[in-house]
Amino acid sequence: MSSCCTPPAFEPPSAPPAGAFKTVLLIGPPNSGKSTLFNRLTGLRQKVANYPGVTVEQRMGLMAGVGRPDLTLIDLPGIYSLTAYSEDARVSIDVLRGKMPGTPKPDAVILVLDSLHLTRQLMLAAPVLNVGLPTLVLLNMSDLMKQRGGKVDTLELARELCAPVALISASHGTGLDAVSLFLNQPGNGTAAKPLVLPVIGNAASAHTWAAQVSRRTGYKAPLSVEGTRKIDNILLHRIWGPILFLAVVIGVFEVVFAIGQPLSDGFGEILARIGEFARPLIPSGWLQSLILDGAWKGVGSVLVFLPQILLLFLFIGILEDTGYLARAALIADRVMRTIGLNGKAFIPLLSAYACAVPAIMATRTIENRRDRLATILVTPFMTCSARLPVYLLLIAAFIPHTLYLHGLIGLQTIVMLSLYLAGFVGAMTTAWLLKSSILKSSETPFILELPQYRMPTLRSLSLRLMDRGSVFLRQAGTIILSVTLALWVLAHLPVVHVAGGAYTAPELADSIIGRLGHFIEPAIAPLGFNWKIGIGLLSSVLAREVMVSTMGTLYGADPATQSMHLQTALHHDMTLGGALALMIFFAFAMQCTSTMAIVKRETNSWKWPAVQFLYMLALAWIAAFIVNHVAMAIFG
Amino acid sequence: MGFPEHNDLADSVCNADRIGRILKSDQSGRSFIAGLRQNVLPFRRVQGVRRVSLLSELKVGETGVLEALDLPESVQNHLMHMGFVPDAQVKALRRAPAGDPTVYLVDGMEIALRHETAEAIRVRGLYIEPNAQTASAAPRQNEAPQLVEAAR
Numbered sequence: 001m002s003s004c005c006t007p008p009a010f011e012p013p014s015a016p017p018a019g020a021f022k023t024v025l026l027i028g029p030p031n032s033g034k035s036t037l038f039n040r041l042t043g044l045r046q047k048v049a050n051y052p053g054v055t056v057e058q059r060m061g062l063m064a065g066v067g068r069p070d071l072t073l074i075d076l077p078g079i080y081s082l083t084a085y086s087e088d089a090r091v092s093i094d095v096l097r098g099k100m101p102g103t104p105k106p107d108a109v110i111l112v113l114d115s116l117h118l119t120r121q122l123m124l125a126a127p128v129l130n131v132g133l134p135t136l137v138l139l140n141m142s143d144l145m146k147q148r149g150g151k152v153d154t155l156e157l158a159r160e161l162c163a164p165v166a167l168i169s170a171s172h173g174t175g176l177d178a179v180s181l182f183l184n185q186p187g188n189g190t191a192a193k194p195l196v197l198p199v200i201g202n203a204a205s206a207h208t209w210a211a212q213v214s215r216r217t218g219y220k221a222p223l224s225v226e227g228t229r230k231i232d233n234i235l236l237h238r239i240w241g242p243i244l245f246l247a248v249v250i251g252v253f254e255v256v257f258a259i260g261q262p263l264s265d266g267f268g269e270i271l272a273r274i275g276e277f278a279r280p281l282i283p284s285g286w287l288q289s290l291i292l293d294g295a296w297k298g299v300g301s302v303l304v305f306l307p308q309i310l311l312l313f314l315f316i317g318i319l320e321d322t323g324y325l326a327r328a329a330l331i332a333d334r335v336m337r338t339i340g341l342n343g344k345a346f347i348p349l350l351s352a353y354a355c356a357v358p359a360i361m362a363t364r365t366i367e368n369r370r371d372r373l374a375t376i377l378v379t380p381f382m383t384c385s386a387r388l389p390v391y392l393l394l395i396a397a398f399i400p401h402t403l404y405l406h407g408l409i410g411l412q413t414i415v416m417l418s419l420y421l422a423g424f425v426g427a428m429t430t431a432w433l434l435k436s437s438i439l440k441s442s443e444t445p446f447i448l449e450l451p452q453y454r455m456p457t458l459r460s461l462s463l464r465l466m467d468r469g470s471v472f473l474r475q476a477g478t479i480i481l482s483v484t485l486a487l488w489v490l491a492h493l494p495v496v497h498v499a500g501g502a503y504t505a506p507e508l509a510d511s512i513i514g515r516l517g518h519f520i521e522p523a524i525a526p527l528g529f530n531w532k533i534g535i536g537l538l539s540s541v542l543a544r545e546v547m548v549s550t551m552g553t554l555y556g557a558d559p560a561t562q563s564m565h566l567q568t569a570l571h572h573d574m575t576l577g578g579a580l581a582l583m584i585f586f587a588f589a590m591q592c593t594s595t596m597a598i599v600k601r602e603t604n605s606w607k608w609p610a611v612q613f614l615y616m617l618a619l620a621w622i623a624a625f626i627v628n629h630v631a632m633a634i635f636g
Numbered sequence: 637m638g639f640p641e642h643n644d645l646a647d648s649v650c651n652a653d654r655i656g657r658i659l660k661s662d663q664s665g666r667s668f669i670a671g672l673r674q675n676v677l678p679f680r681r682v683q684g685v686r687r688v689s690l691l692s693e694l695k696v697g698e699t700g701v702l703e704a705l706d707l708p709e710s711v712q713n714h715l716m717h718m719g720f721v722p723d724a725q726v727k728a729l730r731r732a733p734a735g736d737p738t739v740y741l742v743d744g745m746e747i748a749l750r751h752e753t754a755e756a757i758r759v760r761g762l763y764i765e766p767n768a769q770t771a772s773a774a775p776r777q778n779e780a781p782q783l784v785e786a787a788r
Contacts, residue, residue: 080714080717080718081713081714083710083713083714117743117744117745119743120717120718120719120743120745123717203712203716204716204721206717207716207724221744229729232730236730236732236739237733238733239733241732242733242734330732330737330739330748331732331733331734333732333736333737333748334736335734343737445707445711445750446737446749447714447715447747447749447753448747448748449718449745449746449747450747450748
């Protein structure tokens with residue numbers, strides 16, 4: 001079986017590309033540098049979607065990076081084998097065989113293997129080559145391999161695999177001409193002769209085959225670097241490890257809030273100024289009000305969070321690209337296990353402090369379906385940045401600026417930290433309840449690969465930021481924009497006929513939304529909320545931060561409080577008990593349509609978002625009820 | 637690229653031997669010889685060698701030769717693709733700060749497993765590295781037969 005065919009030589013094509021290929025698949029094990037290569041080959045022209053019916057992300061792009069923008073490159077999820085261990089692998093099999101509805105049948109395959117661990121990585125080559133599509137095998141990170149004294153005979157490997165093999169370095173972009181040569185091969189339309197490999201299915205025999213092949217091709221594994229293990233001696237040290245881990249977590253918060261907050265404030269200021277600048281340009285009347293007070297204000301309320309969220313993604317991106325995130329999961333596993341989750345849930349829960357939407361998307365790294373579902377269900381409890389404006393408004397209005405411990409800690413800070421703690425405890429308790437009842441642990445064990453430490457590249461970090469930023473804007477922006485517009489309409493209908501034939505907006509209490517607020521008042525009165533808060537709660541079901549702008553609109557539009565600052569207006573209109581209850585309500589309730597939409601997409605059913613919404617609403621109501629009554633009993 | 641032809645016969649003989657044993661262990665769950673050694677021979681301490689039968693029993697710095705995985709088929713398959721194949725050398729590299737999971741070095745990769753998973757993985761023979769200084773060098777594949785010899 002050693003030489004079943006001659007190695008295809010890389011000769012520049014005499015004729016221009018025949019165009020026989022249309023769709024090319026990129027496949028490879030996790031940590032093989034596949035994403036970096038995908039970015040290299042496609043540049044920025046990529047599209048992210050979901051495969052229908054499953055939670056696996058589909059990444060597509062045009063191969064402009066190698067001068068073939070006529071070809072579509074599909075990036076499959078990183079997999080170790082074609083056995084259906086995970087959803088990722090099942091999707092990969094279907095796409096590879098051209099059986100995935102809505103995804104074009106692939107014409108060729110680019111298989112990326114990490115040349116630093118070639119023997120193990122070759123185990124994936126056998127099933128992929130067995131599919132019988134024209135395949136190019138790329139050995140990535142070849143620069144590192146050579147640097148560390150490793151080597152492999154690519155010609156011999158090509159003979160063994162019956163497929164062209166090339167050494168590349170995706171991070172430096174070297175060796176990529178092999179890809180264009182492969183794509184431009186004359187007569188590439190004919191499928192390669194399917195390789196008859198001695199191994200099908202059985203992992204042990206696949207490994208035996210891979211070991212034989214790597215031996216026959218003179219593969220010499222590079223020496224593993226001392227660096228990673230030396231760093232781990234400190235970062236995973238019994239004492240220093242947890243301390244540094246906490247330092248990293250606190251550091252993330254420091255940056256997101258200490259640097260991000262002023263950035264967000266400044267950005268908000270600029271957005272407001274743009275609105276004011278545009279005001280004279282639009283004829284005054286209902287159109288001006290709709291555009292500036294409705295749409296622009298709504299869009300602004302989302303855009304304001306962008307600096308903070310991008311900062312958090314930058315941080316998580318650096319942690320992930322350097323390889324520390326896996327260590328964090330290792331350190332966190334022991335704690336996460338006590339509530340029935342595993343260390344991998346730590347990463348999504350940390351991201352949820354910025355926004356639950358990307359956090360829920362990040363749960364994809366958890367292979368165990370039940371663990372993943374439990375993580376998704378508790379994620380919205382974490383104090384996301386959309387709750388911050390509500391907390392900040394209420395704390396500034398109701399909590400006195402008292403300092404304790406010689407000015408070291410203020411009462412306002414204590415309340416803020418308590419709210420964070422409340423969300424955290426809510427998440428942990430819920431996780432524990434779920435894992436000891438309906439989502440009881442299953443057989444899938446916790447298996448975590450610790451990658452080598454790497455220097456993150458500016459390129460991959462900026463691509464990630466753009467990717468996540470646009471997802472956030474699309475998910476949140478569209479919904480908030482429509483909600484604000486709907487709210488504006490609801491607050492301006494039904495129109496009132498005044499003398500002289502003119503129409504004008506109704507008093508807020510008489511508008512549709514005012515009536516709705518009055519309608520739910522009996523249900524929220526025990527919590528210490530009036531009908532205006534009711535309107536705020538109704539509108540914030542779509543997104544929490546809408547609460548602040550709704551309150552602004554409500555109190556701004558109410559002639560009795562027109563001149564008053566929003567804080568004083570609230571203070572004038574609510575008791576301390578009601579304000580505290582409102583804060584705790586926001587800590588627990590799931591007021592975010594984007595999150596519900598994402599949960600629906602990720603769990604592929606409306607059942608879970610519905611269960612989650614009702615559970616969190618009930619919890620929020622009960623907690624707010626208790627807080628209101630306790631506060632009333634204490635402060636009168 | 638100036639690579640020699642693969643004419644190292646000794647190596648391929650060794651390889652064939654390995655295949656034979658792997659195939660045998662595939663059929664019966666674990667190899668006959670290994671079973672005999674585990675059950676018939678009494679447990680005893682040889683200098684530099686401590687007998688263990690489970691991966692979870694490895695102390696940090698110790699290396700075992702993997703024998704079989706008593707795990708559900710799909711998990712077994714997944715672990716095998718991560719390098720936990722019969723006859724592979726697995727070294728307990730370090731424990732997480734909380735004492736669990738443990739990081740294992742297999743096939744040049746570091747994989748963390750919880751105690752409960754490592755408990756379901758059988759290892760045979762055991763080899764304590766003579767000095768801690770080599771702790772970071774990745775074990776080479778062709779060392780495995782020697783280690784088994786050492787265990788005997």
